[in-house]
Every structure is written in structure tokens, then in C-alpha cells.
Amino acid sequence: MSESADNVYLFLDIDGVICPKNRPVTETEAQNWGQGWGKVFDPQCLSSFENEVIKHDQLRIVISSNWRKRQSLEKMRQAFSQQVAEKIVGVTPELNPTTRHYRYNEVLLYFKRHKLGCQNWIAIDDDEEHYPGSTVMVVTDTLKGFDELSASQLNALIREFAGK
Numbered sequence: 001m002s003e004s005a006d007n008v009y010l011f012l013d014i015d016g017v018i019c020p021k022n023r024p025v026t027e028t029e030a031q032n033w034g035q036g037w038g039k040v041f042d043p044q045c046l047s048s049f050e051n052e053v054i055k056h057d058q059l060r061i062v063i064s065s066n067w068r069k070r071q072s073l074e075k076m077r078q079a080f081s082q083q084v085a086e087k088i089v090g091v092t093p094e095l096n097p098t099t100r101h102y103r104y105n106e107v108l109l110y111f112k113r114h115k116l117g118c119q120n121w122i123a124i125d126d127d128e129e130h131y132p133g134s135t136v137m138v139v140t141d142t143l144k145g146f147d148e149l150s151a152s153q154l155n156a157l158i159r160e161f162a163g164k
Contacts, residue, residue, distance in 0.1 A: 004145070006058050006155065007058050007059070007060050007119065007120070008058050008059055008060070008119075008120045008121065008122065008158055008161050009054070009059075009060050009061075009062055009073075009119055009121040009122070010053070010059055010060070010062070010121070010122050010123075010154075011062050011092065011103070011107050011110075011121060011122070011123045011125075011127060012061055012062065012063055012065065012124050012126055013064055013065045013103075013123075013124060013130075014041075014063070014065035014067045014126040015065065015066070015067070015126070016125070016126025016127065016140060016141075016142035017045065017065075017124055017125065017126055017140050017145055017146050017150075018030075018041045018042065018045050018046055018049060018145060018146060019040055019042055019045070019056070019096060019145065020039055020042055020045060020055070020141075020142065020144055020145035021126075021142045021143060022143045027157045029091060032072045035083065036069050036117050037044070037111065042080060042145055044147070045144075045145035045147065046080075046146075048147055048148060048150065048151050049084075049146045049150075050080065050083070050084045050151065051151065052055055052151040052154050052155060053083075053084050053087060054081075054083045054084060055155070056158050058158075058162075059087055059090045059158070060087055061084070061088045061089065062088075062089060062090050062092055062107075062110060063076055063088065063090070063091045063092070064091075064092045064106060064107065064123070064125070066097075066157070068091040068092070068094075069094065072092055073088070073090065076088065076091075087143060088130055089119045090110065092107060092109070092110045093104035093106055093109050093113065095109065101129075101130060101131055101132050102130065103123070103125065103130035103136060103142060104123075104130065104131040104132055104138050107123070119142065120161045121136070121145040121155050122137060122158070123135055123136070123137035123138070123139060124137065124138045124140065124141070124146070124150070124154070125139065126139065126140045126141070126142040126145075127140075129144075130140075131157075136157055138150050138153045138154050138157065
């Protein structure tokens, strides 16, 4: 997947986005946590996210979720469809989560480490406190996750970048 100035990076949180925090995890899902990693994803949230993401060739996904600490990048890719997995280009580095706007700083460090310079990017997270107020982001309802409203907001932001 080539890198260009037209790319838009999505920094994806998972809890509260693909896994709503009120979704009960079955005993089987809990047992399969390490093997069937994506089985704890909410099917509707995952579908809404993937349906929006596959529409846009210029998207590159970077996992910013704490889940990156528990699973390899390859395992995380397996939790998504092949079309979306191909767009997942990495994970953010880990900074101290007690630092104000730590996810924002992880994004900046990701760009610096990968020598990507100034890029268009969007955060998708259920906690806007991880980013300063000026951040371009889709804030999901932690109990609903990524839904049609989130998809609509993401589409509008991507189109806005495309129009620049």
C-alpha cells in the first residue's frame, strides 16, 4: 500500500467503538479471547465501520487502542475483513496513559517515527479527552459504538479532506 499526501489516516480505538462497553461477552467469547480475537467485536459496529472504510481507497488505519498491547498487529488484522485488514498499516507507540491527551501524542509520535510528515488524519474514539479539542475526530457513544451516525460523520470528514 503506497504512501501519498492524499492518504487519510484513521487512528482507531476499539473499546467503545467496535466493542460497545455495554455489550455482554459470552462465556465462549471470553474463552476464545486469545484465539478468536475478533469474536468479541460487535457485529453491527464492525459492519458499520467496515462498510464505510471500504468506500475510501485513500484510508490507512492505525490501531490506537489499548488492544495493541494484548495482540500482535497480524492478529488484529485477522479480526477484520480482508479489505479492511489491508488498510491497517500499524499501531501507535505507547506513551504513559496518565499524560494529558496521550493518544494525541502517540499519533504525533507515530508520524514522526514513520517519517510521514504532516498528514491528514482522523481519530475514532469514544473518549474525546484523549485528544485536544481541535482534533478532527469521530466520537462514538461508548455504549453504542460505531453506528450509522458515526459512519456519516466519518464520511463527511473524509470528503472534507478530499475537497482540500
